[in-house]
Amino acid sequence: MRAFTAILAKDLRVELRTLQSLPGMVLFAVTTFVLFRFGLDRTSLDGSLAAGVLLATVLFAAILAVNRVFVAERDQGGFDAIRLAPVDATAMFAAKAVGLVVYLLVLEAVTVPVFALFFLDDWAALPPLAAVLVLADIGLAATGALVSSLATGSRARDLLVPLLLLPLLVPLMIAAAGAAEPLLAAGGPEYDRVATWLAVLGLYDVIFLLVGYGVFDFVLED
Amino acid sequence: MATRTQRGAGGVEAPDSPATQAPPAIRLAGLWRELGERVVLEDVSLELAAGESLVVLGPNGAGKTTLLRILATLLRPGGGEAAVLGCRLPREAWRARGRIGYVGHEPLLYRDLTVGENLRFHARLHGLEQPERRIAELLGRVRMERRVEELARNLSAGMAQRVAVCRAVLHEPELVLLDEPHAHLDPEASELVEPLIGAAAGRTRVAVTHDFRAGLAAGGRVLALGHGGTVAYQGPADRLSVRDAEAIYRGAPR
Numbered sequence: 001m002r003a004f005t006a007i008l009a010k011d012l013r014v015e016l017r018t019l020q021s022l023p024g025m026v027l028f029a030v031t032t033f034v035l036f037r038f039g040l041d042r043t044s045l046d047g048s049l050a051a052g053v054l055l056a057t058v059l060f061a062a063i064l065a066v067n068r069v070f071v072a073e074r075d076q077g078g079f080d081a082i083r084l085a086p087v088d089a090t091a092m093f094a095a096k097a098v099g100l101v102v103y104l105l106v107l108e109a110v111t112v113p114v115f116a117l118f119f120l121d122d123w124a125a126l127p128p129l130a131a132v133l134v135l136a137d138i139g140l141a142a143t144g145a146l147v148s149s150l151a152t153g154s155r156a157r158d159l160l161v162p163l164l165l166l167p168l169l170v171p172l173m174i175a176a177a178g179a180a181e182p183l184l185a186a187g188g189p190e191y192d193r194v195a196t197w198l199a200v201l202g203l204y205d206v207i208f209l210l211v212g213y214g215v216f217d218f219v220l221e222d
Numbered sequence: 223m224a225t226r227t228q229r230g231a232g233g234v235e236a237p238d239s240p241a242t243q244a245p246p247a248i249r250l251a252g253l254w255r256e257l258g259e260r261v262v263l264e265d266v267s268l269e270l271a272a273g274e275s276l277v278v279l280g281p282n283g284a285g286k287t288t289l290l291r292i293l294a295t296l297l298r299p300g301g302g303e304a305a306v307l308g309c310r311l312p313r314e315a316w317r318a319r320g321r322i323g324y325v326g327h328e329p330l331l332y333r334d335l336t337v338g339e340n341l342r343f344h345a346r347l348h349g350l351e352q353p354e355r356r357i358a359e360l361l362g363r364v365r366m367e368r369r370v371e372e373l374a375r376n377l378s379a380g381m382a383q384r385v386a387v388c389r390a391v392l393h394e395p396e397l398v399l400l401d402e403p404h405a406h407l408d409p410e411a412s413e414l415v416e417p418l419i420g421a422a423a424g425r426t427r428v429a430v431t432h433d434f435r436a437g438l439a440a441g442g443r444v445l446a447l448g449h450g451g452t453v454a455y456q457g458p459a460d461r462l463s464v465r466d467a468e469a470i471y472r473g474a475p476r
Binding site: 002003005006010013014017018072076077078080081082083084085086087221 | 324326328330344348
């Protein structure tokens with residue numbers, strides 16, 4: 001637990017000090033909403049289109065952070081430091097995944113209101129939508145941390161991360177869109193189909209957290 | 223601490239009465255390692271007792287850093303046997319971790335953390351309770367106490383190396399592995415770090431150096447690696463002349 005808190009605290013401290021990831025993510029997401037607004041020439045979205053615009057934007061903004069999540073560890077010796085210490089290396093995976101969840105929550109706290117301002121007539125969907133986003137964030141972070149750790153040693157990291165990550169996130173996107181679509185329905189939130197998709201999202205999260213926990217030790221080995 | 227030894231098969235120097243000896247701090251038998259297609263270490267065998275010093279010499283590409291990283295549990299052996307602090311590698315590497323201090327080519331400092339934050343981070347990884355006194359003491363000994371709030375990115379290479387030495391001995395390791403520990407250090411700074419990582423610190427110590435004159439003068443044991451990672455010499459420092467060491471660097475057969 002001490003390694004987990006040490007790595008997480010270190011990462012958040014560095015991000016607060018350098019602002020390397022979050023401002024870029026927020027700017028990307030807001031700019032994308034602006035482009036959708038004018039590209040679609042619509043002042044109001046609902047249903048699957050609204051869910052798709054929101055989730056795809058969050059996903060692509062997340063990739064900016066996923067790309068960077070292990071850069072300091074590779075370039076500045078964090079991988080060696082963790083292997084020289086008497087700690088479980090999976091603490092690093094857990095800390096990176098939780099760090100990504102924090103980034104995504106901050107991103108969404110800023111950009112979901114912007115999305116609602118641009119595209120939603122009715123903001124009643126936002127509270128239940130938060131549950132969908134949190135579950136999607138956990139899955140995205142777990143998968144992202146795992147893929148980033150695999151790709152970080154490669155010179156083609158910026159290409160490898162999306163190439164590996166996006167196919168793995170297809171089930172997550174299907175489930176998240178399936179849960180968000182009825183919440184963003186034109187006549188107001190509909191809840192009858194949401195629970196099933198939330199369960200699928202939860203299952204995805206558990207699977208990828210377990211996979212990350214199981215394989216991260218081997219990823220760190222030479 | 224050093225015991226009278228006799229040379230065994232494969233260049234291993236076995237203690238005279240193993241039953242009465244503590245397990246060696248380092249034991250290698252037929253160790254080899256490839257990086258890609260290239261063999262960088264070949265049939266390295268040695269034993270180093272607790273408290274002994276070993277200087278590793280050899281030309282560029284002889285596998286010195288690879289050997290040190292294997293001993294630090296950062297690289298897996300390709301084959302042969304390797305045990306550090308009584309732990310067989312790689313299977314029991316987890317038992318050795320936390321008992322080793324490592325100074326490598328990189329200082330292992332996060333550039334966007336201050337000197338103090340970096341050392342506190344490593345202290346937490348090693349489970350040190352209330353490390354502030356230890357950090358202040360170490361920084362004082364290398365005259366870096368006034369830089370504690372400075373970002374690591376703003377340190378010169380020599381200053382970063384001094385902090386790296388503090389980081390390596392923060393948790394009072396039993397074994398220190400030093401890859402060119404005096405790199406970037408001016409003579410005064412070298413003298414400052416020597417009590418922390420030198421033979422006088424009482425720790426088992428393996429140091430890689432290109433300064434073979436200083437390495438031989440330091441005494442203790444010497445492992446000289448030739449081109450291709452083969453063992454060119456292994457034994458007491460006082461039995462290897464400067465001329466022979468020069469020949470090893472030039473690749474001439476000894």
